[in-house]
Amino acid sequence: MMKKGIDEDWTKRVFACIQCGKCTGSCPESAKTPLNIRMVVRRKQFGSVSASQHVWYCTSCGACTIRCPRDVKPSEVLIHIRSDLVESGRISTSIQRALENSLIQKNPWGKARSKRSEWALKADFQIKNIGDLREKRLLFTCCVEAYDPRCNVIPRNVSKILTYAGIEFGILMEEEICCGNEIRRLGEKGLFEELRDENISNFKKYGIEEIIALSPHCYNAIKNEYGEEAPGVVHYTEILWRLLKEGIIRVGREYKKKVVYHDPCFLGKQNGIFEEPRNILMAIAGTELLEFTRSRENSLCCEGGGGRMFYDVDLEYERNAKSRVSEAQELGAEVIGVACPFCLVTLEEEAKEKGIEVKDISEIITEVLL
Amino acid sequence: MNILVFLKRVASSQEEELKILGEGEAVDLSRLPFKLNDWDNYALEEAIRAVEKEGGHVIAISLGAKESDDVLRRAIAMGAGEGILILGEEALFDPRLRAIVASRFIKKEGFNFDAIFTGVQAEDDQFGTFGGYLAGILELPYVSMVVAIEEWGKGYVLVRRELEGGLMEKVKVSLPSVLSIQTGINEPRYVSVMGIRRASQIERKIYESSLYMEGVISSIEVLKWSYPPKKEGAKILPYDIDGACRELLQILKERGVCQ
Amino acid sequence: MSYGLIMADVRRGLFDERNLDLVGFCNVLNIDPWLILPKGAYNVREAYFKRIIQVEMGEEEFINPLNAVITVKKVIEKFGDPFALIFSASSSGMEIAPYVAGYLKSPIITDVSGYQKESGTLLKSLYSDKVFASLKIKGEGFFVITVRSGSFRHEAREIEENTIYEKLEGLTRDERRRFLGYIEEEKQEVDITKADFLLSIGRGVGTKDEIPLYEELASLLGATISGSRPVIDKKWLPKSRQVGTSGKTVKPKVYLAMGISGAFQHVSGMKDSECIIAVNKDPEAPIFQYAHYGIIADMHKIRDRLIQILREK
Numbered sequence: 001m002m003k004k005g006i007d008e009d010w011t012k013r014v015f016a017c018i019q020c021g022k023c024t025g026s027c028p029e030s031a032k033t034p035l036n037i038r039m040v041v042r043r044k045q046f047g048s049v050s051a052s053q054h055v056w057y058c059t060s061c062g063a064c065t066i067r068c069p070r071d072v073k074p075s076e077v078l079i080h081i082r083s084d085l086v087e088s089g090r091i092s093t094s095i096q097r098a099l100e101n102s103l104i105q106k107n108p109w110g111k112a113r114s115k116r117s118e119w120a121l122k123a124d125f126q127i128k129n130i131g132d133l134r135e136k137r138l139l140f141t142c143c144v145e146a147y148d149p150r151c152n153v154i155p156r157n158v159s160k161i162l163t164y165a166g167i168e169f170g171i172l173m174e175e176e177i178c179c180g181n182e183i184r185r186l187g188e189k190g191l192f193e194e195l196r197d198e199n200i201s202n203f204k205k206y207g208i209e210e211i212i213a214l215s216p217h218c219y220n221a222i223k224n225e226y227g228e229e230a231p232g233v234v235h236y237t238e239i240l241w242r243l244l245k246e247g248i249i250r251v252g253r254e255y256k257k258k259v260v261y262h263d264p265c266f267l268g269k270q271n272g273i274f275e276e277p278r279n280i281l282m283a284i285a286g287t288e289l290l291e292f293t294r295s296r297e298n299s300l301c302c303e304g305g306g307g308r309m310f311y312d313v314d315l316e317y318e319r320n321a322k323s324r325v326s327e328a329q330e331l332g333a334e335v336i337g338v339a340c341p342f343c344l345v346t347l348e349e350e351a352k353e354k355g356i357e358v359k360d361i362s363e364i365i366t367e368v369l370l
Numbered sequence: 371m372n373i374l375v376f377l378k379r380v381a382s383s384q385e386e387e388l389k390i391l392g393e394g395e396a397v398d399l400s401r402l403p404f405k406l407n408d409w410d411n412y413a414l415e416e417a418i419r420a421v422e423k424e425g426g427h428v429i430a431i432s433l434g435a436k437e438s439d440d441v442l443r444r445a446i447a448m449g450a451g452e453g454i455l456i457l458g459e460e461a462l463f464d465p466r467l468r469a470i471v472a473s474r475f476i477k478k479e480g481f482n483f484d485a486i487f488t489g490v491q492a493e494d495d496q497f498g499t500f501g502g503y504l505a506g507i508l509e510l511p512y513v514s515m516v517v518a519i520e521e522w523g524k525g526y527v528l529v530r531r532e533l534e535g536g537l538m539e540k541v542k543v544s545l546p547s548v549l550s551i552q553t554g555i556n557e558p559r560y561v562s563v564m565g566i567r568r569a570s571q572i573e574r575k576i577y578e579s580s581l582y583m584e585g586v587i588s589s590i591e592v593l594k595w596s597y598p599p600k601k602e603g604a605k606i607l608p609y610d611i612d613g614a615c616r617e618l619l620q621i622l623k624e625r626g627v628c629q
Numbered sequence: 630m631s632y633g634l635i636m637a638d639v640r641r642g643l644f645d646e647r648n649l650d651l652v653g654f655c656n657v658l659n660i661d662p663w664l665i666l667p668k669g670a671y672n673v674r675e676a677y678f679k680r681i682i683q684v685e686m687g688e689e690e691f692i693n694p695l696n697a698v699i700t701v702k703k704v705i706e707k708f709g710d711p712f713a714l715i716f717s718a719s720s721s722g723m724e725i726a727p728y729v730a731g732y733l734k735s736p737i738i739t740d741v742s743g744y745q746k747e748s749g750t751l752l753k754s755l756y757s758d759k760v761f762a763s764l765k766i767k768g769e770g771f772f773v774i775t776v777r778s779g780s781f782r783h784e785a786r787e788i789e790e791n792t793i794y795e796k797l798e799g800l801t802r803d804e805r806r807r808f809l810g811y812i813e814e815e816k817q818e819v820d821i822t823k824a825d826f827l828l829s830i831g832r833g834v835g836t837k838d839e840i841p842l843y844e845e846l847a848s849l850l851g852a853t854i855s856g857s858r859p860v861i862d863k864k865w866l867p868k869s870r871q872v873g874t875s876g877k878t879v880k881p882k883v884y885l886a887m888g889i890s891g892a893f894q895h896v897s898g899m900k901d902s903e904c905i906i907a908v909n910k911d912p913e914a915p916i917f918q919y920a921h922y923g924i925i926a927d928m929h930k931i932r933d934r935l936i937q938i939l940r941e942k
């Protein structure tokens with residue numbers, strides 16, 4: 001069965017490659033790691049079967065695929081090579097752990113499935129089970145947000161705002177599982193299908209009509225890789241902006257800070273959502289919105305995605321998060337605003353050193369809401 | 371070389387707080403996912419590596435409910451040639467009974483084997499008895515906590531077994547024998563979901579465990595389940611530096627890591 | 630009075646402290662502790678035992694499970710059935726006990742850590758100590774158990790009468806399993822996942838210049854040094870020493886965390902350690918939620934004082 005957006009006909013595309021090198025030129029991992037995406041495609045043209053472990057350096061930011069003039073989709077070619085490694089069983093233990101955890105506990109960290117909705121129990125207001133609702137609007141949390149205490153605030157904040165705005169929504173509680181976005185990118189196709197099918201069957205079971213995704217990664221998977229059976233999906237920044245624009249929620253307090261917005265790859269360059277997060281920030285009195293030199297389509301990847309979160313990189317090299325934070329500092333930013341839990345944790349780790357805050361947009365807006 | 375590997379499907383409980391039902395009647399496993407016992411995964415990988423090197427055949431055997439078929443399919447995907455389910459749960463909890471069932475099964479079905487591998491213990495009950503008990507009944511030589519197989523010789527195998535504090539023992543045992551395998555002996559290969567799907571096409575034989583239970587019953591019974599004494603967060607040692615340091619050293623001593 | 634047959638836990642000429650747990654177990658059950666022991670000069674606390682049977686076998690032969698069967702059968706032949714066959718839950722006991730039990734088809738319970746008199750049940754941990762089961766042994770005949778170290782030691786009592794000494798001779802050997810020698814773990818590349826005791830340093834260490842003093846502390850304590858990612862990122866410690874989701878997962882006996890806040894990615898890599906001790910100046914640091922013991926103090930002051938105490942020793 002062919003699913004919308006998943007490219008099954010990739011071998012043909014490989015031969016369309018003219019080795020122009022735009023992919024490598026745009027790759028945030030080239031030069032500093034052994035990954036050379038142009039060579040990855042080249043070797044496939046020669047039918048080379050020996051897959052190199054270098055492919056694990058890819059962050060799935062998608063820059064190569066966007067830049068490619070021949071529509072080769074190098075980032076997809078790379079996933080197929082990862083697949084060969086996965087099927088052969090020869091993968092590093094840290095990736096293996098993430099995949100096995102996702103099979104058993106349905107999240108890459110192997111956290112208890114029964115604790116998936118603990119973040120909701122810690123909220124000081126009630127968050128409903130989707131089964132108890134009339135309007136079938138689902139809030140879908142990312143594994144990072146469900147389990148990392150640092151990121152728990154994102155689903156809690158967004159829930160609070162939605163509740164306040166009178167928008168009915170519910171969650172899947174323990175039935176929610178990993179969306180599979182990174183799993184597909186790690187090359188574990190069968191596992192991705194399993195996760196997708198279980199999610200879709202839950203969506204059907206509860207008659208879900210609309211999904212609000214909190215993470216751009218889940219948003220991407222459901223929108224582009226779940227096929228026709230998935231309900232419509234929006235990213236939470238789209239809803240927040242609509243609520244602000246329509247005056248349903250109002251900013252009451254000032255947020256007197258210089259905020260530089262970092263575009264998450266799966267929200268921005270891969271799915272074209274650039275304006276909503278910026279509009280939200282600009283709607284806040286006192287906030288001065290700054291821009292990175294590399295922003296929007298050219299935004300520099302934080303290196304959290306595509307399974308890099310789980311790859312035990314032996315190599316020592318400068319993280320993109322570090323140069324990102326340095327630039328923010330040069331710009332005079334006090335806060336780096338993000339709209340993705342992966343970006344939040346990767347950037348924050350570096351930012352702590354420099355005394356810059358990293359905040360999810362939902363955190364900023366919650367602070368200033370009337 | 372033919373190796374029989376025994377596999378157990380267990381509840382994945384590492385991240386869970388387990389609930390006891392009623393007045394200590396049972397442990398609630400209903401919300402837990404299940405998986406292959408970690409130790410058995412290493413045993414299976416070691417057996418597959420052995421036949422990859424020496425030639426032969428791995429037969430994966432699991433005693434348990436019908437869902438244990440999961441671990442057999444996984445084993446086949448990993449490289450086992452055959453999967454066999456001894457169906458039935460009555461024998462599961464008693465280390466004696468389950469080893470008797472397994473030994474009768476092996477004898478009755480007339481398996482030809484050079485070695486039997488088991489994991490050192492199961493994550494759930496942690497009896498750590500299956501391999502040893504089985505070897506005892508079958509009157510075969512036995513080595514437990516094997517951390518390296520150094521050489522398969524003619525009629526013997528050279529292994530290392532793990533003792534305390536980084537010490538190991540080198541042992542030579544004649545074949546056929548039973549080895550219980552310790553985690554860390556190898557790095558088990560990854561088994562993909564598609565690999566498991568393909569393995570499903572290979573038939574797994576099923577035998578009823580009741581066939582091997584005649585005249586024996588469980589020799590142990592659980593009267594009550596209970597929780598361990600509750601842990602109340604960190605115990606904070608005194609605020610003054612000297613007192614805290616001395617208490618710290620005392621704890622290290624009790625834990626046996628520092629003289 | 631019936632007797633409990635204790636198979637001595639011995640290794641390289643040492644009579645382990647753990648044997649006292651086996652004595653304590655007999656005392657709790659009110660049965661006479663009998664000890665079987667290989668040849669050799671062991672530092673046995675003889676007054677604890679009603680009878681000591683020395684077997685004409687060397688230590689390595691004695692702890693070979695195949696020979697243990699021969700020994701046990703002979704003792705039973707000579708003295709009749711014991712009430713229980715008792716081993717310690719150590720690398721020897723865990724190997725011999727099930728083998729002997731299987732040979733004799735006796736009931737077995739391992740890793741016993743308690744006894745309830747009223748119900749006559751034995752306490753055993755399951756699921757990594759998350760729950761305990763009170764177990765009753767059914768049927769006739771003796772049973773086999775292994776006893777958890779530390780659980781009955783305090784119950785061990787010396788006996789009032791004199792100890793009886795016996796020798797057991799004329800035993801055959803089972804040649805199908807042979808001891809070839811001991812191997813110490815090679816200490817080349819440090820593998821933090823194998824260490825029993827980790828001293829782990831976090832960003833709280835402040836500067837690179839402080840590291841050598843922590844290395845000195847580690848060597849005085851006999852600990853292996855590891856760290857959180859920020860410390861590794863700054864190259865203050867090599868990458869192989871990183872604990873956490875993008876580093877190694879460790880389960881040492883003791884994990885001493887100094888200046889580590891306890892972030893999710895770090896905790897995932899060490900939370901299963903047997904004992905976690907945290908030193909942090911911030912009483913609110915999340916690491917204290919995972920630690921068994923905590924010290925709220927400046928890590929450098931703790932380090933300096935520890936070095937001082939250890940040097941004085």
Ligand SMILES: Cc1cc2nc3c(=O)[nH]c(=O)nc-3n(C[C@H](O)[C@H](O)[C@H](O)COP(=O)(O)OP(=O)(O)OC[C@H]3O[C@@H](n4cnc5c(N)ncnc54)[C@H](O)[C@@H]3O)c2cc1C
Pocket residue numbers: 304308309310345346349352830831832833834856857858859860871872873874875876877887888889890891892893894895898908909910911914926927928929
């Ligand atoms: C994808 C990804 C993977 C990651 N993988 C890992 C990983 O594998 N391992 C890992 O460790 N981290 C990892 N991290 C980073 C993790 O999120 C944290 O940033 C990191 O663990 C923090 O390290 P820390 O506790 O040493 O530093 P901090 O969080 O900065 O904590 C320092 C602590 O030291 C205390 N302190 C300061 N001075 C003193 C003093 N003088 N005396 C006593 N205490 C003091 C402070 O109170 C504070 O609690 C990862 C992050 C990401 C995004």
